Amino acid sequence: MPETTSSGDGPQEGVQIDLISGERMAGKTSMEKIRLILDGVRDGNIVVLESGLTPDEESKLIEVTMSEINPDGFSGIEIESFPQDQASDTSLLGRLMGKQETSKLTVIGPANQIQSLHKDETLISALISRK
Amino acid sequence: MGLFAELRDSVSRVTASLFADDSEPKRIGIYGPPNAGKTTLANRIARDWTGDAVGPESHIPHETRRARRKEDVEIKRNGKTVNIDIVDTPGVTTKVDYSEFLDHDMEKDEAVRRSREATEGVAEAMHWLREDVDGVIYVLDATEDPFTQVNTMLIGIIESRELPVLILANKTDLEDANIQRVSNAFPQHETIPLSALEGDNMDEVYEQIAKYFG
Numbered sequence: 001m002p003e004t005t006s007s008g009d010g011p012q013e014g015v016q017i018d019l020i021s022g023e024r025m026a027g028k029t030s031m032e033k034i035r036l037i038l039d040g041v042r043d044g045n046i047v048v049l050e051s052g053l054t055p056d057e058e059s060k061l062i063e064v065t066m067s068e069i070n071p072d073g074f075s076g077i078e079i080e081s082f083p084q085d086q087a088s089d090t091s092l093l094g095r096l097m098g099k100q101e102t103s104k105l106t107v108i109g110p111a112n113q114i115q116s117l118h119k120d121e122t123l124i125s126a127l128i129s130r131k
Numbered sequence: 132m133g134l135f136a137e138l139r140d141s142v143s144r145v146t147a148s149l150f151a152d153d154s155e156p157k158r159i160g161i162y163g164p165p166n167a168g169k170t171t172l173a174n175r176i177a178r179d180w181t182g183d184a185v186g187p188e189s190h191i192p193h194e195t196r197r198a199r200r201k202e203d204v205e206i207k208r209n210g211k212t213v214n215i216d217i218v219d220t221p222g223v224t225t226k227v228d229y230s231e232f233l234d235h236d237m238e239k240d241e242a243v244r245r246s247r248e249a250t251e252g253v254a255e256a257m258h259w260l261r262e263d264v265d266g267v268i269y270v271l272d273a274t275e276d277p278f279t280q281v282n283t284m285l286i287g288i289i290e291s292r293e294l295p296v297l298i299l300a301n302k303t304d305l306e307d308a309n310i311q312r313v314s315n316a317f318p319q320h321e322t323i324p325l326s327a328l329e330g331d332n333m334d335e336v337y338e339q340i341a342k343y344f345g
Contacts, residue, residue, distance in 0.1 A: 076226025
C-alpha cells in the first residue's frame with residue numbers, strides 16, 4: 001500500500017480504508033493477494049476488495065490468518081461479502097481462458113476493530129473503531 | 132479454473148472412481164463453527180456403531196483443537212453397509228482472542244496456550260478440507276443465526292471442491308432452535324434436524340449418511 005500523507009504533527013488518528021480494485025488484484029497470485037490483505041489489516045486498516053477471493057483463496061486466508069494470530073496484538077479478521085451471484089458466473093469463453101469470476105464486494109478488517117452490524121444481500125453495515 | 136483443467140479433473144475423478152477400492156472407508160469431515168456440537172455428534176455416531184468415543188465434549192469454545200479421526204465406522208442402513216472414517220475437526224473461525232477464555236475461569240497462561248492451540252487447530256481443519264476429506268457433515272447450532280460469513284465461506288469452499296455435504300441443524304432439544312432458518316440459509320442442500328446430545332432423529336441422520344456417502 002502507498003504511504004499515507006499526514007498534514008499534521010504526530011501520528012494520525014482515524015481509520016484508514018483501502019479500496020482495492022479488481023484490476024490491482026488481477027495479476028496477483030493467491031499468496032500475494034492474501035499478503036496484501038493481511039499486511040493492511042495487521043496495520044489496522046480496513047480493506048475493501050472490489051472483486052472478492054475464490055473459495056480456495058478464502059480457505060488459505062483463514063489458514064494464514066490463524067498462523068499470524070498472537071495474544072499480544074493480532075486476534076484475527078472480520079470478513080464480510082455479498083453472497084456470490086450465480087447469474088454472474090463466467091461465460092464459456094471466460095472459462096476456456098481460465099478466468100474465474102469472483103466479483104463480490106468484500107470487506108476485511110481487524111477483528112478487534114470491526115464489528116458487523118447488519119448484513120443482507122444488498123447491504124453490509126459495519127461499525128469500525130479506532131485502534 | 133479453466134474448462135480444460137476442469138475436464139482434466141473430471142476425467143481424473145472418473146478414472147479414480149473406476150479403479151477405487153470400494154472397501155476403503157471414505158473420510159467424512161465434521162465441520163462447523165465452534166460450539167455447534169461437532170464432537171457431541173462424532174461421539175454419538177462412534178458410540179452407536181463402535182462403542183468408543185472420539186473426544187471430550189465441552190461448552191467452552193475450541194475444546195477440540197486437533198482433528199481426530201475415528202476409523203472404520205460401519206453404519207448399517209436398509210441392508211446396506213457404509214464404511215466411513217469420521218474426522219472430528221476444530222470449529223472454524225476467522226478470529227481467536229485469548230481473553231474470551233478468561234471468562235471461563237482460566238488463568239492467562241492457560242488461556243493463551245488454549246488460543247494458540249485453537250488457531251493451529253483451525254488451520255489444520257482447513258488443510259484437511261482442502262486435501263483429505265471425501266465428504267462433509269456440516270453441523271450448525273440451530274439456536275444461532277446461520278447467516279454468518281464463516282458458514283457462507285465454508286459452504287462455498289466445500290461446494291467448490293464438489294464434496295458431498297449434509298447440513299445438520301443441531302440442538303433441536305433447545306427451545307430457541309429454528310430449523311427453518313437453517314434450511315433457508317442453505318436451500319441448495321438438505322438440512323436434517325437433530326439433537327446429538329439427546330440422540331433425537333439419529334435414524335434419519337444415519338439414513339442420509341448412507342445415502343450421501345455410501
